[in-house]
Each structure stands twice: as C-alpha cells, then as structure tokens.
Amino acid sequence: MRPGARFDGSPVDWERLADVISQSVRSDLPLPNALEALAEDCPDRATKSAFRQLATLISRGMSLQDGLRRISNAQSRELRAILEAGTLCPQPGEALSRLLKLRSHYQESLFDLRAVLGYPILCGLVIMAGLPILLSQWLTSGFSLINLANYPDIWSVSAPDCSSTSSAEIVVQVSVWWLASLLFLVFIVLATAVLLVIAVGPTRLSSASWIYRMPLVGTYYRMAALSYLAGVMAELLDQGVRMPAALSAAARVSRWPKLKKALEEASRGTEEGIPLGEAMAKSPWMSATFLAFLADSSQTIPLEERFRALCSLFDRQVSSLRAVLERNLTGIMLLGLIPALMPLFAWFVAVQSCLATFTW
Numbered sequence: 001m002r003p004g005a006r007f008d009g010s011p012v013d014w015e016r017l018a019d020v021i022s023q024s025v026r027s028d029l030p031l032p033n034a035l036e037a038l039a040e041d042c043p044d045r046a047t048k049s050a051f052r053q054l055a056t057l058i059s060r061g062m063s064l065q066d067g068l069r070r071i072s073n074a075q076s077r078e079l080r081a082i083l084e085a086g087t088l089c090p091q092p093g094e095a096l097s098r099l100l101k102l103r104s105h106y107q108e109s110l111f112d113l114r115a116v117l118g119y120p121i122l123c124g125l126v127i128m129a130g131l132p133i134l135l136s137q138w139l140t141s142g143f144s145l146i147n148l149a150n151y152p153d154i155w156s157v158s159a160p161d162c163s164s165t166s167s168a169e170i171v172v173q174v175s176v177w178w179l180a181s182l183l184f185l186v187f188i189v190l191a192t193a194v195l196l197v198i199a200v201g202p203t204r205l206s207s208a209s210w211i212y213r214m215p216l217v218g219t220y221y222r223m224a225a226l227s228y229l230a231g232v233m234a235e236l237l238d239q240g241v242r243m244p245a246a247l248s249a250a251a252r253v254s255r256w257p258k259l260k261k262a263l264e265e266a267s268r269g270t271e272e273g274i275p276l277g278e279a280m281a282k283s284p285w286m287s288a289t290f291l292a293f294l295a296d297s298s299q300t301i302p303l304e305e306r307f308r309a310l311c312s313l314f315d316r317q318v319s320s321l322r323a324v325l326e327r328n329l330t331g332i333m334l335l336g337l338i339p340a341l342m343p344l345f346a347w348f349v350a351v352q353s354c355l356a357t358f359t360w
Contacts, residue, residue, distance in 0.1 A: 032059040078103075081252035085232070088249060089239035098235050103253075106228040109318050110202040113220070116326045117199045123333035124192030127185070191333065206255040216328060220321045225256045226287055227314035229263075234307035243303075244271040258285060276303070289313065 032055040057067040066087075082103060086096030198205060198217060205211045206225070212218045232253055236246040244267045251263035262283035269279030277294040280286055293306045 032056075078253065078255065081249070085236060085249035085253060088236065088241045088245055091239065095235060095239050099232060099253075102228060102231040102235070105231075106224060107203055109224045109227075109315075110206060110221075112322060113202045113217070113325075114199050116322055117195045117329065119326060120329040120333045121192060121195050121199060123330060124188055124195065127188050127333070128192060188333070195329070207257065209257050212256060212258070216325055220318065220325060221256075222287070223314050223317045223321060225254065225259055226290060227311050227318060229254060229259065230290075230307045230311035230314060234304045234311060237302075237304035237307065243276060244268075258283070262286060 036052065036055045054067050057070055062070070082099050083096065086092045086099055089095035198211070206221060212221050212225075214221075229250055232250045233246055236249060237243070241249070247263050247267035247270060251260045251267065254260045254263060262280065265282060266276065266279040269282075270276055277291060280294060281291050290310060293310050294303070
C-alpha cells in the first residue's frame, strides 16, 4: 500500500492486515493467537505494532469491529472511513481486504495520469524554452525589414521611396502576428503549469472541485470516482449492509465533494423510503449511465450486481480515456508550434509587400 496510511507515524500495510484477518476467520483460527503469531513474522515494525494492538484489544473481549474502529482513530480521514465501512460487514476482514484493494486500484488509476501527461508536459516545456527566443529574433527581423523599407536605396539606387502606407501595413502585420504568438505562448505556459500540478499530486487533487470541471482530465477523474463508488457499494451490499448505511459509508470514503454530498442526500432519501434511482437522480451532474443502471426495472438482478457491472463499465471507460487523454493533450500542446510559424509568415508577407512596392 502506498505511504499515507500510517500507524504511530509509520506506514502500515493495511491490505496485509485485512488479508490476515480474512484468512484467520475463514480457517476458524483464534484471531488473537493468529495475529500474535503473524506479528512475529512481519518485518514491518508499524504493521507488527498494529497486529499486536488489535490482538490485545480482541483478547480483552472487544469485538473485531470495535477493535478496527479503535485503531482507525489515528488514521487519515479516508482510511478511517474505509476501516469503518469494513466494520459494518458481518465479515469485516474479507470486506476490508476488498475495499482496500478497490482503493488501491482507484489510486493507481489516478497515478497513471503521470504517464499520460508526460508527453504533453514535455511538449509544453520545449515550447516554453525555445519559442521566446524565436519570437524575439523574428520580431527584430520584422523591425529591421521596416527600417529597410524606409531606406530603399539599399535595394536599388533608382528605386522610389516606399510609401508610408506600405510601411504602416508592415508594422501592423508584424505586430498583430507577434501579439497573437505571444498570447498563444501565455496559453501554453498556463496549460503546462496546470498539467505539472496534476502530475505532481494526482490523488491529492481528487478532493478539489475544480479538477472535475476540466474538459478532459475532469472526465477522467469523474469516471474513476464513479468506478470506485460502484465497487464500494457492490461490496457493502453484497455483505448485507443496509442501503442507507452503505450510502453513508460510501459518502465518507468518496473524495469528490459533489459526489459526497449527493450520496449523503441519497442516504437520507432511502432512509425515508425513496427508491435509490429517484434519490440519486436529484443530483443534476450524476452520470446518466449510473442512473439508468439503478432505475427500477422488472428484472430481478440485485442491486449489488448492477453496481458491480457499473464498476466494470466505468473501469473500462477509464482505460479508454487514458489513451484519448494522451493523444488529445499531446495534440493540443503541439499546436504551440503554430506561434512559431506565425512570425515567420508575417515576416514573409512583409518581404513580399516591400518587394511589390519596389517593383513600381
């Protein structure tokens, strides 16, 4: 498990702890003895400490659910929510193991953005490094051409003076194209800065509302969050957790602020007897696919199976979006080469305009 899930200041392998609990319960072993024995073989000091504390709490008569709640008090908000969600299930060890694997898969999908954004960021950095130098050189060439236009004797002794109107047109052409290039460069700088921020901390940004409003990356974050939600709901419902409690637990696990609020409202709605599809349809941003799968139908497919199908569907969409993101973002950043051609084109037009004046 990635660093961040900590116990007494050190990272804890919570997936291993959950697997140990699950296997011990499945094998009908005394849980305190199994935890103490496995703690001896655990090379990780933090995980060993968590094993022993949980074993001590259970040996004192505390239930496994209460023991997990006790040791989860020192964890991060998200991890504490996952541990509390696992305690709602009749088999907390097995449920916790699956929930932690879902969380790990969700984080991995966000960390995959680093590889996706690599080429766009590289293109942006190259453009930022080279384009200002080219712009300054072409701007100097443009003004040099304007000066040549004012002194046509350099071109031909018998050539007439270029009109002031022609010189003014050259100034306008060079200035407009150079200004357009400068504005495009500012856009490239801002886009590269945003992509760098996303690449540095993709999981931290999952709790920021603005990331979900971005045109391409925001769609990726939304699909990943909905896949994670569907997986959590499928696991909780499969373990026999009541719908309002499952929605409330999923709201605490979710990192998307709007999704968290929608789940809390849906939990209150289902507690009042409102169908799940109708309760979640009150959120205007909710995915139409999500609502269609949860709508009441004559089919006898249980809700946990529908959530499991949604999880698989959104997971495939995340995989396809990964390729689309890399291709589209790289193409957008490569458009930064257009400003590199704008001043050259303006310089060429200015040359043609001045030569046309000299031919008269």
